Structure formats: structure tokens, C-alpha cells
Amino acid sequence: MEKMRMESVDMTEKNIEKIESLFPNCITEGIDKDGSIRKVINFDVLKQLLTKDLIDNDESYEISRVGKKKAILASNRPIRKTLRPIKEKSVNWNTTQNLYIEGDNFEALKIIQESYLHKIKLIYIDPPYNTGKNYFYKNDFSIDSNEYDEEAGFIDDNGERLASNPVGSARFHSSWLSMMYQRLLLARNLLTEDGILVCAIDENEVFSLGMILKEIFGEGSYDHVCVSVVHNPRGQQGKNFSYINEYAIFVFPKSIKAIADKVISNDDISWSPLRNWGSESERKDARNCFYPIIVKDNKIIGFGDVSPDDYHPTQTVQDNDTFYVYPIDRQGIERKWRYARQTVENVWSMLRPKKIDSGYDIELGKNFGVHKTIWDEKKYDANEYGSKLVSSLIPGGGFSFPKSLYTVLDTVYAATADDKNAIIMDFFSGSGTTAHAVMKLNAVDGGNRKFIMIQLPEDLNDAASRPGLDSRLKSNIQSTIKYLESKGAALTICSIGEERIKKAGESLLQEYTQNKDLDVGFRVFRIDNSNMTDVYYTVDEYSQDLLSHLESNIKPDRNDLDLLFSCLLEWGLPLSLPYNSEEIEGYMVHNYNNGDLVACFDENIPDSVIKYIAKQQPLRAVFRDSSFESSPSKINVGEIFKSLAPDTRVRVI
Known part of the structure; x- marks a missing residue:
């Protein structure tokens, strides 16, 4: 019986499989660190297959920077992390199709690769702008000059400088670009064939971001359009020019009519x-x-x-x-x-x-x-339809100029007017504007779009105590902290987003009474370490006392729901589908989406319960390794499924 992997997908293996399907003669064998043989790519052969001329140099058109190779390696490397459901923070857990994920978005994108591969119609992100002024994000991504010089190769092994005039300002961009690059590499895999990526940005990184988007998505296959969003000017922001624009870079397939008309x-x-x-x-x-x-x-x-x-x-x-x-x-x-x-x-x-x-x-x-590339209507103003709107839902609001609801709503409409069942993702979700926009658009046109929000749970007290914080923003954060404390909520950015979505949903239900089926709920998940125990003992370290701690391979603080959703992730099932649980002869059986997956994580499951599960003929069945008394019992389970449900894929964790 096959065991589950219980870690995120290895993107390197997936990429090798894709190349093998196109160029099988580029695949050879190599020796892994543990001595096992694995598939590797002969890059010299691959390079030569992709050009009509003899390759005699390594120069090519690309944006090069410190940390680029490390970013690619990091995006491909699997992680032993999972998503744990948090029912008590969720809204309408049993019926909603929306998701809210608390945790690092890089890890989240890795974890959901299988479940949402090519399923996201629109990814809208408003990442940190690398200004060093927004105190909710690590917005100053500059790295130490010595660290930059070492990674760039300007310092030799003896600590001597190899270049007399190294790059001056590049180190202020490299870390930010690497942060974005590895996330965008993963995000691209999630888009549908006609999927659209929209990235909001300001003048600090708009040009470099445009370059890496063209590198990741390709200029031949995708259009890359920069839309200027004009805000109401407030005071002088620069010595020579006062900035009133930010930008939204739209990336969409060239071969289709992707954007709905105005x-x-x-x-x-x-x-x-x-x-x-x-x-x-x-x-x-x-x-x-x-x-x-x-x-x-x-x-x-x-x-x-x-x-x-x-x-x-x-x-x-x-x-x-x-x-x-x-x-x-x-x-x-x-x-x-x-x-x-x-x-x-x-x-x-x-x-x-x-x-x-x-x-x-x-x-x-x-x-x-069609849409014009300058959006200058009043409704796009971040203060009028961003800050004031959030503050009307949550005292203080906690954010400095969040996106206007209509900047995002019009973007969502443009991308999904012809697909009202689309999934929209925002992995820098902040105050939850994208979720609010999706719900409002559904209320307006009767759609059933779903959202996936991802946000790092940054601590609000830390944000409020940082030196140099604007007094107005500090006061806003403190007001928000008091409000969240009165609700018994965690003092994090995630709590702001979750509360804003909840309040916005309640308001929409009151305003659009005709849309009784409007989905304003969301399932909350939190990124955590694997549900499986980590064992790193050598043979000479084993003892009789130690054996008692190794009886179960599941961490003691994990429950059935934790295990169920980790199995969904590995098997590539979406996390928003309905499920039910029933007790059979004292054993809890979980049925996800009417037979997509049936699981029982109890120990010493009798044959009668195994047969009950098999007779339902689910597509997949999962048990714990300790669900069976002995190896013969485990073998017997396989025989039962061969007899009653031969097409069911059975695994253990």
C-alpha cells in the first residue's frame, strides 16, 4: 500500500518531466546525495536543440541580479509544511467556497501547487513597494553592501575586492526582485490557460518588475500592459514632481480576448x-x-x-x-x-x-x-474609497491608503466578466480589498466567483512601536488594536483582513437582499509544520524509552481535520468543497465531496468498517499506518478494496 509524501510538490521533478516529454534525448542519469540514481538534464544538449547555430557564448537578453539563481532553487525545493484548518475563525465553514490562508505567501504557494494547478483565473497582487516607509511589510529590501559584494562575486575567498567600482544601487533592488521572482514563478503555475496576472506597483520598482514579468511569462506568449491609476494629489511628495500615479501591470495571453470591455x-x-x-x-x-x-x-x-x-x-x-x-x-x-x-x-x-x-x-x-491605460476617475482614489471604506468597517482601519475598492473591483470585472465562477487569488491580501471586491461584484451581477486570500500574520504591536512611524498611522493602528482586543482576536494583520471581509459580507447581504445565495464566508487555514513527526535518531541512539515515543508518526496535537486537509493537498483536491463525517461502529469516517476522498484516521479499524468504506467505491481512500494491528491486517485491507472497489486508490499516512 502506497504511503503519502506529506510535503509540497518537488517543482524540479515536475519541470524535468515537462522537458522529458518534449526533448527525451536531453534526459540522462545522475547520482543524488544519498547515492540513489535520479533523472537529470543534459543542458548542453538542450541548449543546442533550441538553437540553429553553434552556441559559443553564454550572453543572453535578461535581467541579471544577485540572488536570482538562489530564488529559482528556492521556488523548486519542496517544503514539509501543511495547512491546518481553523474553524473557529472561519465564517460559514460548511458552505463557503472562499479561502483565507494565514502564513508566508511563498510557503502557501508551494503548498497549494497541486490543488490549484491551472485553476486560478485571476491573480491580483499589491505587493510591498520597496519604499522603506510602509511599516506593515518588510518594505525596505536593501541588503548589506558587504553581503551584496560577496554574493555578486566582487569579494574573493580571501576577502579581497575583485572590482574597484561595484554596482552602487543594485543591492537595494536585488533582494526585492528575488522575493517577487520566486513567488511569481510559483504563481504562474496556478493560472488557467486564459488566466490573468495583475500586479500593482509604484514608480520605485515598476520598470524592474516589468522586466521580470516578461522574463517569467515571455513576450511572445503574453501581453504586458501597464495601466496608470491616478490618485487625488495631496501635498508635495517629491522635490521636482509630486507623485499621484501608481501602476497596475496586466499580464494576459496574447492569443485570446482576455479583458472584458469597458x-x-x-x-x-x-x-x-x-x-x-x-x-x-x-x-x-x-x-x-x-x-x-x-x-x-x-x-x-x-x-x-x-x-x-x-x-x-x-x-x-x-x-x-x-x-x-x-x-x-x-x-x-x-x-x-x-x-x-x-x-x-x-x-x-x-x-x-x-x-x-x-x-x-x-x-x-x-x-x-476597451479599457484605456489611464484610470483617472474619482472612484479609484485610495483615500476616498480605500482608507475611509476600511475605517468604516474597522475602527482605525490599521492601514495607510489601502487600495480603492473600485480599483480592484474593475480589475476583477475586466478579467472575469465572462467567467462568473472564476477563482481569484491575492497573496498579498492586506486589508482584504480583493475579497471585498469579489463579493461585491458577485452581489451586483449574480456571479459565483471564489477568492483565495493569503497574508502573513504580522504583529500589530510590533508595527505600532517601530521608530519613525507616522503619528497618524500609529494612532490608527492603536485604535484597531483596541477594537480587535474587544473581539478577542489575534493582534495581527490577518485579523484586520478577516474582520473586514466579515463586516463587508454582512453589509452586502443587507444591501443586496435579492441575492440570498451570496457567498460571504471563508474557510481559514494556517500554515504550520508537517503533521508528521520528525525522527532523526541514529541506531545507537535508540533505547527502550525512546520506542514509546515512536509509536505514532502523527504529532500529538493534530486532529482528524488536520490530517484530512493535508491529504487533500497532496492529492491535489481543492480545499473549498463540502464534506461530511459520520461515526460507523464507533469509528469516524470522513467523506470529502461525495466520494472524492474517504478517510478514517482511527486505530485498529475492523474489517467491517473497511468494507463499509470500500462499498462506497470512493475515488481515493486514506488511513493511518497505525490503523491496522499488523502487516497481515494491512494486506487484508488491500484485498478488500481489490474485491469491492478495484478502482479506488488507497494510501496510508
């Missing part, structure tokens, strides 16, 4: 994208582009007739509660609409009013323009 708001300002502004757009020609748009109760209800002559009113006309909106600009000059009356009528069936806050958005069909 959603245009129904207010005075946001008619702009529908109107032509140039002098050539005045009323001189194209009469079919001067029709009125009829609005009633804040909804577009139709389109009026084109005037038979050159007359048009100079302003919007109101008839009781109905408005006739003409293409008039703010100076009263009539401009033609971008789209002719016939074009609009052809896609009228695609128009669908959607309530968002106090106004309505109108989803225009695919004939109506």
Missing part, C-alpha cells in the same frame, strides 16, 4: 467615454451620431430619434422623471456620440443596468471600446 458609468462626468471631444466632432456630419439617450429613474431605457434638422437643444432636457441626454460637453458645445444610433440598437440586448452604490453602471457590449 463598463461606463451613468453620471454627468462619466458620459465622457461615449462622446467624441475633438473639433471635428461638432455637428457637421454623421447625423446618426447625435441621437438623445433616454434615462428614467437612473436607468437607460432607450434611445430617442435623431432630429430631422440641424436643431438640437443646448442642454440635457428633463420631462418629469425622464431625461433626454444629448452629446453636449461641459462648455455647451454639441459633440457627436462615438457610436451611431444603428450600432447602439444592434447591441441593445447587451445593455444591462447594474446598481453600484448610489448610481448605475451600464455594461456595454463588445462593440463599445
Whole structure:
């Protein structure tokens, strides 16, 4: 009977398998550290297969930096970590399909590789910006100059400097780039074939991040678009320029139409994208582009007739509660609409009013323009729709200028308008804006999108006591700490995110009463060491007393749920599916997703219970190694499954 691995997947082995399928003659054998034979790649053969010319040098177009090779090795290396379910912190544990993971995102991405391989439609991340000013993240990723010189090869074995003029500022970027590089390597594996990555960033690393994204995703297969998000300027932030922009780098497959078309708001300002502004757009020609748009109760209800002559009113006309909106600009000059009356009528069936806050958005069909690369509407402002929104849900808010809800919501819409069952991941989830945006969009359009949030549980007291902390932010953090203490919650960033998602969900259920099935829950998991005991004793260290401690290979503080979800991870099953547990003859049997996996972790399980499980013919079955009294009992289990459920894969932990 096969034993489970109980560690994350070895990405090096997976990559070798992929290369072997394409270039089998590149595969040879090597000797591992323990003396065993394993598959390795003959890189000289591989290099020559991938070029028409004789390779005579190692130069290539790439972004090179200190720690790059180490980052690649780290991303491939398996870890002995797992996810432990935390039911008491979860919301709607039994029914929700959303996940919240507490822990280092690099470890989390490794752990979920099998379960979410090619299943994530959108990855949206807002990583630390390498500014050294945000006290919730390790945002200053500079490394010691001597450490940099050694890793870069500027110092020889005797401590002598090999280069008289080493790179000056590169060390301030290398560590940050390595941190991002290894996470993005893992994240790429999780995207669907039409999946999209969006990375928010500021001017400090936008150019270097763009380079590594092109390296990881490739320029030939993916488009890399930089969107500028404009914020309301507040004071002078620089000596020569005041920064009011941040950037969102969109990465998506070149071969498909990945981004949904623009959603245009129904207010005075946001008619702009529908109107032509140039002098050539005045009323001189194209009469079919001067029709009125009829609005009633804040909804577009139709389109009026084109005037038979050159007359048009100079302003919007109101008839009781109905408005006739003409293409008039703010100076009263009539401009033609971008789209002719016939074009609009052809896609009228695609128009669908959607309530968002106090106004309505109108989803225009695919004939109506795409997103522009500058997002300058007021709703993208981080203070108005970020800080104030979080503070309205959690006293203090605890964050300095979190993302505007609508910056993320519009991104999620753009990526998933055609896939309302998509999975969206954010592995720098912070205050939980991405989760909030996913739930709100589902409430608006009836979707069933799922989110996976990952966040390091950084200590709030540590953040509040750091020297040089802005007094306003410090006060906010302290207010948040008091609020979390009153709730009995852990004083970490994760608690802020979890509480924000919970409060946002409650608010959405009250606002969108028609959407009774809206999923506003989430299952909480925490990264921890393996459920399995670690044994490092040599033969001469064994004693009679020691044997009593080796009776079980499971750590004593782990329960059935811990073991069940670790098995799901190894077998590549998603963590959001329903399951039930029932007691059979005094033994607890867990059935995950109606037979995807059935497990019993009790000891000395009788044949009658084994037969009960086998008769259900699950796809997979798992037991503890100590579930059987002896080796013959273990062999007998295999025979029972061969007889009653020959297609079931049976393993032990």
C-alpha cells in the first residue's frame, strides 16, 4: 500500500518531466546525495536543440541580479509544511467556497501547487513597494553592501575586492526582485490557460518588475500592459514632481480576448467615454451620431430619434422623471456620440443596468471600446474609497491608503466578466480589498466567483512601536488594536483582513437582499509544520524509552481535520468543497465531496468498517499506518478494496 509524501510538490521533478516529454534525448542519469540514481538534464544538449547555430557564448537578453539563481532553487525545493484548518475563525465553514490562508505567501504557494494547478483565473497582487516607509511589510529590501559584494562575486575567498567600482544601487533592488521572482514563478503555475496576472506597483520598482514579468511569462506568449491609476494629489511628495500615479501591470495571453470591455458609468462626468471631444466632432456630419439617450429613474431605457434638422437643444432636457441626454460637453458645445444610433440598437440586448452604490453602471457590449491605460476617475482614489471604506468597517482601519475598492473591483470585472465562477487569488491580501471586491461584484451581477486570500500574520504591536512611524498611522493602528482586543482576536494583520471581509459580507447581504445565495464566508487555514513527526535518531541512539515515543508518526496535537486537509493537498483536491463525517461502529469516517476522498484516521479499524468504506467505491481512500494491528491486517485491507472497489486508490499516512 502506497504511503503519502506529506510535503509540497518537488517543482524540479515536475519541470524535468515537462522537458522529458518534449526533448527525451536531453534526459540522462545522475547520482543524488544519498547515492540513489535520479533523472537529470543534459543542458548542453538542450541548449543546442533550441538553437540553429553553434552556441559559443553564454550572453543572453535578461535581467541579471544577485540572488536570482538562489530564488529559482528556492521556488523548486519542496517544503514539509501543511495547512491546518481553523474553524473557529472561519465564517460559514460548511458552505463557503472562499479561502483565507494565514502564513508566508511563498510557503502557501508551494503548498497549494497541486490543488490549484491551472485553476486560478485571476491573480491580483499589491505587493510591498520597496519604499522603506510602509511599516506593515518588510518594505525596505536593501541588503548589506558587504553581503551584496560577496554574493555578486566582487569579494574573493580571501576577502579581497575583485572590482574597484561595484554596482552602487543594485543591492537595494536585488533582494526585492528575488522575493517577487520566486513567488511569481510559483504563481504562474496556478493560472488557467486564459488566466490573468495583475500586479500593482509604484514608480520605485515598476520598470524592474516589468522586466521580470516578461522574463517569467515571455513576450511572445503574453501581453504586458501597464495601466496608470491616478490618485487625488495631496501635498508635495517629491522635490521636482509630486507623485499621484501608481501602476497596475496586466499580464494576459496574447492569443485570446482576455479583458472584458469597458463598463461606463451613468453620471454627468462619466458620459465622457461615449462622446467624441475633438473639433471635428461638432455637428457637421454623421447625423446618426447625435441621437438623445433616454434615462428614467437612473436607468437607460432607450434611445430617442435623431432630429430631422440641424436643431438640437443646448442642454440635457428633463420631462418629469425622464431625461433626454444629448452629446453636449461641459462648455455647451454639441459633440457627436462615438457610436451611431444603428450600432447602439444592434447591441441593445447587451445593455444591462447594474446598481453600484448610489448610481448605475451600464455594461456595454463588445462593440463599445476597451479599457484605456489611464484610470483617472474619482472612484479609484485610495483615500476616498480605500482608507475611509476600511475605517468604516474597522475602527482605525490599521492601514495607510489601502487600495480603492473600485480599483480592484474593475480589475476583477475586466478579467472575469465572462467567467462568473472564476477563482481569484491575492497573496498579498492586506486589508482584504480583493475579497471585498469579489463579493461585491458577485452581489451586483449574480456571479459565483471564489477568492483565495493569503497574508502573513504580522504583529500589530510590533508595527505600532517601530521608530519613525507616522503619528497618524500609529494612532490608527492603536485604535484597531483596541477594537480587535474587544473581539478577542489575534493582534495581527490577518485579523484586520478577516474582520473586514466579515463586516463587508454582512453589509452586502443587507444591501443586496435579492441575492440570498451570496457567498460571504471563508474557510481559514494556517500554515504550520508537517503533521508528521520528525525522527532523526541514529541506531545507537535508540533505547527502550525512546520506542514509546515512536509509536505514532502523527504529532500529538493534530486532529482528524488536520490530517484530512493535508491529504487533500497532496492529492491535489481543492480545499473549498463540502464534506461530511459520520461515526460507523464507533469509528469516524470522513467523506470529502461525495466520494472524492474517504478517510478514517482511527486505530485498529475492523474489517467491517473497511468494507463499509470500500462499498462506497470512493475515488481515493486514506488511513493511518497505525490503523491496522499488523502487516497481515494491512494486506487484508488491500484485498478488500481489490474485491469491492478495484478502482479506488488507497494510501496510508
